[in-house]
Amino acid sequence: MKTHVNQDANQKAAAGFSGSSEILPAAESRTSFEASRAGAPGYRFPDADRPRPVSPPAIPAALIRRDPAALPELGEVEIVRHYTALSRKNYGVDLGFYPLGSCTMKYNPKLNEDAAALPGFNLLHPLQSDTDAEGTLELSGRLMEGLCAVTGMAWGTLQPMAGAHGEFVGMKIFRAAFRARGEEKRRRLLVPDSSHGTNPASAHLAGFEVITLPSGPDGLLTPESLNPYLDDELAGIMLTNPNTLGLFENRILEIAEKIHGAGGLLYYDGANLNAVMGRARPGDMGFDVMHMNLHKTFATPHGGGGPGAGPVLVGESLIPYLPFPVIARKEGAWIRDWNRPESIGKASGWYGNTGVLIRAFAYLLSMGSDGLKRATDLAVLNANYLLSLLKGDYDAPFGGPCKHEFVLSAKSLKDATGITAMDIAKGLIEHGIHPPTVYFPLIVQECLMIEPTETETRESLDRFVSVMKKLRNLAESNPEELHAMPRECAVGRVDEVKAARNPVLSHMMKMKRPE
């Protein structure tokens, strides 16, 4: 019997890595559809006191389904084992370090899950009256007050479901403001080349012409680069601050002055807000509209890709354009204000991902003014600590200090050894660590974008550093070994070209394909 298990092995086991062939039988890569067993029991719907009409409702034959839906047939135990097995092939923050740049993969407090599961919140229908919905409306109003305190904005909407959704809503607010001013020809929207891909995509969807601004050699935007666009066709600019290189745009006030001077507006992409909470506020930097990613900054879980929440906040003069209904206070009670003649309209069907907003509110209360500032301080401390330890082994194109994240480049390493940023990422996986964001921002070659967040211990960071150094050495001593990683996961490196060239996107498509 083993008496000693090293930490590497422990972490891998926790992540479901060790010997997928031993713990997870190969059959578990069968989908629920392939595991289907004719005659399996299925779910039993309630029998007691079941309503039955005297005469069965008549539905015309043309409206009746002819081919039954080919769903899997499984018993309850099989379902539990199937999805439990799948969960063990998935890596989350609860399993280990997740320094995915720009994604702020901090710990998701368990209290927040308990709060969101309360039946009083869950069983509330969106069309119950304001009086019926008093608790959720007050939560929404107080959350909005808190978000305004953190950002220095005047008010906002909780409707957007994600950051990109918030960006789109923000761009629509730009359009509405220009229309109200009779300046509809303001269509030119500036976006730095280091921005998130969603920024230009959202601006384009709202009908703006996107102009890409080059970052300077120090990774920062210069106010001078705006000069060619400061005319009556300028709509404004979309910025993250700090930017995606983890650097604070220190000439932001000059940039704001130029944009406002030309009649434009400033949009703040809140993806990187974890870098400045309690230290600086977008409202004070001159931004007119912004979104927050509560699934990043406010610790709500990412759920394997969502649901998130991307509330949009605006300055005083833009409040009339917010999507309706707007949370408002009337005679001491929180209500939904539907009477918004200048509103851009609804952004989504209801009032946003309320379940996510409940978690964010619990986080806001838990952290308070002191906790949010300390979170930012420690996030920035952790990032600078990692940068200081890694900049000798990898290219650090922008030095320091950084804010909550920083970029390294594997360019020199690739030139010397052929090992790429992707190889380093796969090597980290082999060691039970989720890789950083790779190949983004696009302006840095062989980019590794690292965001440790405040919830990692120094010990966790030190281990990351030792693995990164080990991989760097391996790149020189045995690049082939690194190329072959990861070997200990449920699968090795996958063939993305095959997936895209001959798409199999559902069981139905698979069944139709000749093998």
Added chain:
Amino acid sequence: MIPYLPHSEADISAMLERIGVSDIDDLFADIPASVRLSGPLNLPESMAEADVFRILDDLSRRNAAKLLFLGAGQYDHVIPSVVNHLTGRSEFVTAYTPYQPEISQGILQALFEFQSSIAAITGLPVSNASLYDGFTAAAEACAMVLNARRKSRIVLIAGTIHPFTKSVLQTYFGDLDVEILEISERPESRGRIEKAVLAEAVETAGEELAGVLVQTPNIYGALEDLSGWAEMIHAAGARLIVSANPLSLGALASPAEWGADIAVGDTQPLGLPPCFGGPSAGYIACTEELMRRMPGRIVGETLDSEGRRAFVLTLQAREQHIKRERATSNICSNQSLAALANTIYLAAVGPKGFAEVSRRNIEAAGALREKLVGGLGLEDYTAGAVFNEFTLRIPVPREVWEAPFEAAGIASGVWLADLDSSLPPDLLTIAVTEKRTASELERYTACAREALK
């Protein structure tokens, strides 16, 4: 003290020393003094877990827990216990979008199963890994058909779709060179769109027509008869988008059976609580012809380096992180965890359960409709077939109707004028799901009788 922030003071000192600064403040020296915050944020101080929980628990209790007969897009259904237990596995909950397939096979395979389930219920082979909700899914579908036909700029929408979908479409397309034109119902058509009216609109739109969006069951709860729609729309060179309550597809004709090119809807009825409207997910499925115009994340099957089966995010050349302003959509985060709940729900109920729960909804709504229309003589606005909700004309003022229900703790239905002020103020849409019992329907009927006295 914040339990989520793990650093000891000794850690902090050692880390600052390593970085080469003396104080955390030094790490913020690049923020110009003029925008640096001098005082604390205007918020209360941090709180202990149990203190926070007490506040949230109190707030949750201040929502009125009512017996729900409300629908219009969100419903109170039975949710099998396995759904929340399995969806709540923290390996799923605390993961990001599966960019690294080697350590994300769990959610990737689950999303492939979601896509497979949506394909199974809609009958259309291509599904993505979810959109925000059914409303924005309708907007994305309209964008798809507009992009699919060169020089098209018109989408015809049935006047009977959810008013909030109309509003979302206005938001998405209002500033673009796109016309969203409504096909009106005639008063005698009892809350349904007639094919003849559609045919006229299709002909008028001509070559600028991208597609037609229709919802069934519609906002009145009525089922639209789409016989011959697809043929007529395809003959005009345009495409058909069918929005459907996914739970209705257990018993009612699938979008594929209607000949739809795209199916959309909201997945809330498939194992998710109403929670004031979110999170749920939007589903979207299409024909193979439109596959490369599909927005959002898509999971595909492939092989790994050892020839083993693997799942991976695919067709990414459509997406914003590659195409930037030329992307088909700006979607990044979607509603994966809600989609996982839907997948588990559909696996749990299985094909027989799916058909059965769908039929039970038809029966339950039929049972109450019988009592109110046949028994109490209320006027049925949606004469004809419905799924799990129907619309009545209420002959007494709203407050008179609501008083007995309020006293009994029952939410009696959705006043359609609340969704669209141009609709008659006496229309009440009542939803009855498989969760309602015969005695609950009795209580409803008793309140209605009281209100009509």
